[in-house]
Amino acid sequence: MHPPTLWNWEPGQRVILPSVKCPETCAWIEEPHASPDGERLAMLASLADGGFTALVNGEPWENSFDKAWYPRFSPDGRLTAVVQADGMWTLAVDGEAWEESFDYLWGTQFSAEGDVIAACIQSGGEYGLCLDGTTWETLYENANQPTLSADGQSSAAVVQVGSLKPADLDDFAAGVFGVAVNGQSWGVSFMNVWTPTFDPAGKRVAAQVRTSLYDYSIVVDGNKWAANYGCVWEPRFNPATGSVVAPVRMAGAWGLAQDDQIIWEPKFAQCWHQVISQDGKNIAAIVAPQFGAFTVAVNGKPWAISQPVVTDLVVARQGETVAALGNTFNKDWRVMVDGRFWDGTWDMAWTPVISATGGHVAVKVEKAGRQTLVVDGRVYPREFTKVFEPAFSPDGTKLLIRALDKDAFLRIVAEVGRA
Amino acid sequence: MGIQERLIEDVGLRRGVSRLTPEKIEKTIGAVLKGETGARLATYAETCMRCGLCAEACHFALSHPGDPSFTPAGKVHQTMSVLLDRKGRVDPDFIYGMAQLAYTECNLCRRCVHFCPIGIDTAYIISVVRRICHKLGVTPQYIQDTAHSHSAVFNQMWVKDDEWTDSLMWQEDEAREEFPGLRIPLDKEGADIYYSVIAPEPKFRTQLIYQAAAILHMSGKDWTMPAHSGWDNSDMCMFTGDFEMMGRLKRRHFESAQKLKVKRIVMGECGHALRSVYDVGNRWLGYSYPPVPVIHAVEFYWELIQEGRIKLVKKFPGPVTIQDPCNIVRGKGLQQKLREVTRFLVEGDIVEMHPNMEHNFCCAAGGGVINCGPPFKNQRVAGNTVKAEQLKATGVKTVITPCHNCHGGLHDIIHHHKLGMELKFLSDIIYECMEKPEA
Numbered sequence: 001m002h003p004p005t006l007w008n009w010e011p012g013q014r015v016i017l018p019s020v021k022c023p024e025t026c027a028w029i030e031e032p033h034a035s036p037d038g039e040r041l042a043m044l045a046s047l048a049d050g051g052f053t054a055l056v057n058g059e060p061w062e063n064s065f066d067k068a069w070y071p072r073f074s075p076d077g078r079l080t081a082v083v084q085a086d087g088m089w090t091l092a093v094d095g096e097a098w099e100e101s102f103d104y105l106w107g108t109q110f111s112a113e114g115d116v117i118a119a120c121i122q123s124g125g126e127y128g129l130c131l132d133g134t135t136w137e138t139l140y141e142n143a144n145q146p147t148l149s150a151d152g153q154s155s156a157a158v159v160q161v162g163s164l165k166p167a168d169l170d171d172f173a174a175g176v177f178g179v180a181v182n183g184q185s186w187g188v189s190f191m192n193v194w195t196p197t198f199d200p201a202g203k204r205v206a207a208q209v210r211t212s213l214y215d216y217s218i219v220v221d222g223n224k225w226a227a228n229y230g231c232v233w234e235p236r237f238n239p240a241t242g243s244v245v246a247p248v249r250m251a252g253a254w255g256l257a258q259d260d261q262i263i264w265e266p267k268f269a270q271c272w273h274q275v276i277s278q279d280g281k282n283i284a285a286i287v288a289p290q291f292g293a294f295t296v297a298v299n300g301k302p303w304a305i306s307q308p309v310v311t312d313l314v315v316a317r318q319g320e321t322v323a324a325l326g327n328t329f330n331k332d333w334r335v336m337v338d339g340r341f342w343d344g345t346w347d348m349a350w351t352p353v354i355s356a357t358g359g360h361v362a363v364k365v366e367k368a369g370r371q372t373l374v375v376d377g378r379v380y381p382r383e384f385t386k387v388f389e390p391a392f393s394p395d396g397t398k399l400l401i402r403a404l405d406k407d408a409f410l411r412i413v414a415e416v417g418r419a
Numbered sequence: 420m421g422i423q424e425r426l427i428e429d430v431g432l433r434r435g436v437s438r439l440t441p442e443k444i445e446k447t448i449g450a451v452l453k454g455e456t457g458a459r460l461a462t463y464a465e466t467c468m469r470c471g472l473c474a475e476a477c478h479f480a481l482s483h484p485g486d487p488s489f490t491p492a493g494k495v496h497q498t499m500s501v502l503l504d505r506k507g508r509v510d511p512d513f514i515y516g517m518a519q520l521a522y523t524e525c526n527l528c529r530r531c532v533h534f535c536p537i538g539i540d541t542a543y544i545i546s547v548v549r550r551i552c553h554k555l556g557v558t559p560q561y562i563q564d565t566a567h568s569h570s571a572v573f574n575q576m577w578v579k580d581d582e583w584t585d586s587l588m589w590q591e592d593e594a595r596e597e598f599p600g601l602r603i604p605l606d607k608e609g610a611d612i613y614y615s616v617i618a619p620e621p622k623f624r625t626q627l628i629y630q631a632a633a634i635l636h637m638s639g640k641d642w643t644m645p646a647h648s649g650w651d652n653s654d655m656c657m658f659t660g661d662f663e664m665m666g667r668l669k670r671r672h673f674e675s676a677q678k679l680k681v682k683r684i685v686m687g688e689c690g691h692a693l694r695s696v697y698d699v700g701n702r703w704l705g706y707s708y709p710p711v712p713v714i715h716a717v718e719f720y721w722e723l724i725q726e727g728r729i730k731l732v733k734k735f736p737g738p739v740t741i742q743d744p745c746n747i748v749r750g751k752g753l754q755q756k757l758r759e760v761t762r763f764l765v766e767g768d769i770v771e772m773h774p775n776m777e778h779n780f781c782c783a784a785g786g787g788v789i790n791c792g793p794p795f796k797n798q799r800v801a802g803n804t805v806k807a808e809q810l811k812a813t814g815v816k817t818v819i820t821p822c823h824n825c826h827g828g829l830h831d832i833i834h835h836h837k838l839g840m841e842l843k844f845l846s847d848i849i850y851e852c853m854e855k856p857e858a
Contacts, residue, residue: 028600031607067588069605070646104581106646122581144572144580144648160571167564167792169431177571192570194667210570213556213661231663249663251454270705272670292707309710311677330682330711348609348680366609 002077003113007037007400009393009413017041017057017409024048029055034388034402035073038411041404042079044071054081054095061095068092070106075114082106082119091119091130098133105130109148116152120144128183129155136183143180145195149202156181156196156205161189179207179222186222193219199237206235206244218246218260225260233272240280247271247285256285256300264300271297273311277319284322286310296324296336303339310336312351316358323352323361335363335374342377353389357396360416364389375399375416384410392416421488422497422516422524429794432518435557436511444514447554448507456547463539464503467492473541476534478780479524482804489802491531491541494520498548518557521548523795524802527658527786528745533778542786546660553660561792565655568618570664573671574651576618584646586621590628594636598856601636603628606679607643613681613711614644615672617653617689617823624823630850631687634720637853638728642685649675652686654695658787662703669700676711683712685719688821688844690746691785698750715747717821720845721756724763730854737767739843740813742829743779744822752777761819764848770813780806782820784828800835803828807836819843 016039022029027046034041045055052068053061056079065083072080083092088101091108107120118131126139129146140159148155162176175189179196192210199206206220215228218235235246238258248257248266255266256274263283264271270288277283287297294310295303307326315322326341327333333349335342350364362375370383373390384403391400393413401412452460474480474490483489488497498517501509509517527542535541552558558566568577578586584605591603604610614635620627635642644650649671656664673696676684686692693715701709714722723729741761747753754776761769772779783803788795810818810833818829818840826842833840 030602030604069588104585106581106584120580122579127579127581142572142579167430167560169434169560169563169567172564172567172571214554214663216663231666288705291702291705294705308707311710329708348682350680 002037004037004391005394007393008039009398009400011398011413011415013410013412015408016411019407020404020409021407023055023058025060026055031071032386032404032409033071033073033079034409035077035079036075036391037077038400038402040077040079041409042071042073044068044081052083054079054092061092063092063095063097065092065097070108072108072110074110074117075112078114078117080108080117082108091117093117098130100130100133100135102130107146109146111148111152112150113152116148118146118148118152118155120146120157127159128180129157131155136180138180138183138185140180140185147196147198149198150200151202154182154198154202156198158193158196158207159185161185173212175211179205179219181205188219188222190219195234197235197237199242200239204237204242206237206246208232208234208246216249218244218257220244225257227257227260229257236274236276238276238280239278245274245276245283247274254287256283264297268297270294273313275313275315277315278317279319282315282319282322284313284315284319286313286324294326296322296339298322303336305336305339305341307334307336312349314352314354316354317356318358320358321354321361323354323363325349325352325363333365335361335377337361337377342374344374344379350389353392355392355396355416356394360392360396362390362392362399371403373399373401380414420486422520423512425798426516426519427523427794427798429519429559429791431558431560431563432515434560435518435552435555436515439511439514439555439557441508441510444509444511444555445507448502448509448551451547451551451554452502452507455550460499460544460547463544464499466537467495467539468537470536472534472536473531473539476531478530478783478805479802482802489524491525494525495541495544499544502548502551514552514555514557517548518552518559521545521552522559522562522658523788523791523798525786526745526781526783526788528781529749530745530778530781533749549658550660550662558659559791559795562655562659562787562790565790566659566661566664569651569654569656569668573648573668574618575653575655576622578618578621578651580648583621583650586625587628587644590625590632594629594632598633598636601632603632604643605646609680610641610643611682612640612642613676613679613684614642614687615650615652615676615684616687617692618651619823620687627687627844627846630846633855634723634729634846634849634853637730637855638723640728643679643681645675645679647675652684652692652696653689654692654700655787655790657695657699658691658790665695665700666703669696670704672696673701673704673710681711683714684709685714686716688716688823688846690744690750690822690824691787694746694750715751715753715821716845717747717753717757717760720760720849724760729763729849731764731852732854733852734766735764735848735852737765737817738770738813738815739765739767739817739819740770740772740810740815741775742772742782742818742820742822742825743776744820744825745779745781745785747822748779749777757821760845764845764852768815770815772809772813780809782806782822782825782828783832784824785822789824789827796831799828800831803832804836807832807838810838810840811836816840817843819845819848821845
C-alpha cells in the first residue's frame with residue numbers, strides 16, 4: 001500500500017527520468033504510463049532479440065514475454081500488463097505473472113485502493129473473471145461488462161446462462177442473460193442486461209435490463225423494478241441512502257427515476273451520466289434541455305450555459321463543486337464549473353479532478369499539440385509534451401504534476417494557490 | 420400484382436404475425452403514428468399526386484417493368500396508405516406482406532426523393548412502416564438475429580470481447596512480417612484517429628483490418644483501435660426499426676471514442692454505418708452532429724493523397740467502374756472524392772455507369788435488405804436487373820466500391836448474371852499498389 005498521504009508532497013520539481021529513449025536492447029518502446037505517485041514511468045518495450053517486457057524508469061522487468069499489452073498502474077502503484085507466454089495469456093504484476101494462465105485475458109480492473117486486481121478471462125471457450133489470480137468457480141458461455149466493487153471484495157459481470165442456436169429468436173426472447181456476482185448467477189435472466197454496478201459497500205448490484213424488445217427497466221439484486229420504460233441508462237446507487245437512481249425515457253423524453261419513482265420529470269432530450277454526492281443530497285447529470293444543446297442539471301435544474309456536447313461530469317464528495325467539459329463536436333473544449341465557463345478553449349480536455357476538500361479543480365488540457373493544466377480557472381504557466389492526470393494532496397493544498405517534457409519525465413509538486 | 424401475391428416464407432415474419440391480434444395491431448399502429456410521427460408524414464401522405472415519376476427512380480420498379488406494386492408510390496400505397504386509410508384496422512396477413520415489402524423490397528436508398536417533384540422521402544415513410552413492424556414484433560429472422568447480436572455484444576456478428584482483440588493481434592502479427600515495426604495500437608489515449616470497422620471484418624474479412632493497418636502505418640498517422648466494445652460502427656437496429664437499440668449502439672460507439680480522447684473517428688469502407696453515426700443515430704441521442712467527427716474511408720484516403728502520404732509503386736490496371744454507395748454519396752456527397760481517389764490509384768479508364776454519382780442505382784443490398792438473409796436472396800437479385808445491365812454495359816472487369824453492402828449485393832448480381840467481374844475495396848487497391856518496405 002502506498003496511499004497519497006505517504007507520497008512526497010514537498011513542493012518543487014524532480015527529474016525522475018532524464019531521458020525517455022529507446023535503449024539499444026529494444027526495437028521500440030511505447031505507451032508511457034506514470035505511477036500514481038509520479039515516482040516511476042513505465043513503458044512497454046519490444047526487445048531487439050524478440051519478446052516484450054516493461055521498462056520502469058528505464059529498467060526492464062526481469063521477465064520477458066511473447067507478447068505484452070495494456071500496461072496499467074494500479075492505484076497502489078503496482079504495474080500490470082497483459083502478457084502471453086507459450087500461447088497462453090495471463091497478467092503480469094510488477095513483472096511476475098499470475099500462476100494461472102488462460103486462453104485469453106483482458107480488461108484489467110482495480111479496486112479503489114488498488115489492493116485487488118481483476119481481469120476478464122476465457123478458458124476452454126468459457127468466460128468469467130479472475131481476481132488476484134483466482135478464477136471464478138463457475139464460468140459461462142460469455143461474460144462481459146465486468147465490474148469490481150470499490151473494496152475489491154466482490155466482482156460482477158453480465159453472463160450468458162443459456163445457449164443460443166444460430167438465429168434463435170425464441171430462446172433469445174425468453175432471455176439467456178443475467179448477472180453473476182462473484183461467479184454465482186442471480187438465477188434470473190433477461191433478454192438483455194447492461195452495465196452492472198455495485199453500491200459503495202460492494203453488497204448490492206444494479207443493472208439495466210430489457211425484458212422484451214420494447215420494455216426496459218432496472219434490476220437490483222435480481223429484482224426488477226415494477227415499471228417498464230421506453231429506454232433506460234445505467235443506474236447508480238445513492239451512497240448515503242442506498243437508493244438506485246437511473247435515467248428513464250417516457251414518451252420520448254428523459255428524466256431520472258429513483259427506486260422506480262420519477263424524481264426528475266421526463267422533459268429532456270437526453271439525460272445520462274448522473275453522479276451523486278457522497279452525502280447523497282446532490283444529484284447532477286448531463287442533460288439536453290432541447291435537441292442539440294447539452295448542459296448539466298443539478299437536482300433537476302439545468303445550468304444556464306450549454307454546449308453542443310457535454311462530457312466528463314464530476315461532483316465533489318459533498319456536492320459543493322460540480323464540473324464538466326463542453327465542446328463543439330470535439331473542438332473548442334471548455335471547462336464548465338458550477339454553471340460557469342472558465343476562460344479559454346482547448347483542442348482537447350480531460351476529466352476534471354476535484355480536490356478531496358472540494359474547493360479546487362484541475363483539468364488537463366491540450367492546444368496545438370502541447371499539454372498543460374488549468375487549475376481553478378488559471379492556466380499553469382508551463383507547457384509539456386505530455387501531462388498525466390493531476391492529483392491533489394489529501395489536504396487539497398498541493399497539486400502533483402506528472403509530465404513528459406521533451407525526453408524527460410518530471411515530477412512536480414506545486415502549491416495550489418500558486419499553480 | 421401486389422405484395423400479397425409474392426409472399427416468401429420467413430421464420431421471423433411468420434412467428435411475429437402468429438402472435439398478433441386485431442387489437443394489438445390497431446393499438447400499436449396508432450401509438451406509432453400518433454406518438455412518433457407528425458407533420459412530415461401527414462404532408463407526404465396528403466401531397467403525393469401519384470404522378471409516377473418515382474417509378475423511374477427505383478431499381479426494384481425498373482427491374483419489374485409493368486408492375487406498379489414495385490414503385491415507391493406503389494409501396495407506400497400498399498403499406499402506409501392502407502394503415503392511414505383504415506386507421507390501423509388491418510389483419511395479420513396484411514402485416515406479413517407489409518413487413519416483407521418494407522424490409523426486403525425497399526433499400527431506403529433515397530433515390531426516389533430526387534425524382535419526386537414535391538420531394539417526398541419514401542425512405543422515411545418505409546422507415547416508419549418498419550418501426551411499426553418492429554413494434555409489432557414482425558421482422559425477418561436473420562436481420563432480427565443481427566439486431567439481437569448488437570444488443571448482446573455490441574456488434575452485429577456475435578463477436579466476443581476476446582475474439583475482437585485477438586483478431587487485431589493476429590492481423591498485427593501477420594502484417595508485421597511485411598511491415599516491420601507495424602503496430603495496431605489498442606486503446607491509445609489521445610490519438611488523432613480512432614479507426615472503426617463493422618463486425619464482418621474481424622469475423623471473416625480480416626484482410627481489411629490488415630490492409631487498413633498497413634495504410635495507417637505507412638502513412639505515419641497517429642491512430643488507435645479500441646480494445647473494448649463500441650468498435651463496431653454498424654447498426655442493423657436502425658433498419659429493423661429498433662431506434663432505442665440504435666441509440667444505445669451509437670452511444671457506445673461515440674463514448675468509446677470519447678473515452679480515448681481521440682480527435683476523430685475514421686471509419687472503414689461501409690455505407691450504412693456512416694448513415695447511422697452521421698445522420699440517424701446521433702440525432703436520436705440528441706446531438707445535431709456526431710459528437711466526435713466521423714470521416715469515411717473515402718474522405719480519409721483522399722486526405723492522405725492530398726498530404727502525399729500514400730506512395731504508389733504502381734497503378735492498378737484499368738479499366739474499372741465505380742459503384743457509388745448510396746449512403747456516402749446521396750448521404751454525404753463523397754462522389755467526387757471517390758473519383759479523385761480512384762483516378763489516383765488506377766491507370767486507364769474509369770468507365771462510368773449511367774446514371775451515376777448522386778443518381779446512382781442502389782446495389783439492392785443496402786437498407787438492411789441483404790441482412791434479411793437467404794429467404795429473400797432471389798427476390799433481391801431479381802430486384803436489380805437494372806444494376807446488372809449497368810454493370811454489363813461498362814464492359815469492364817473490375818468494380819470498385821467502398822461499401823460492404825455494395826460488395827455483398829453486387830457479388831450476388833455478378834454471380835447470378837454471370838458477368839465475370841471482380842469487386843474491389845479501395846483499400847484492396849491501395850494495399851496492392853502502395854510502397855512497402857520490402858518492395
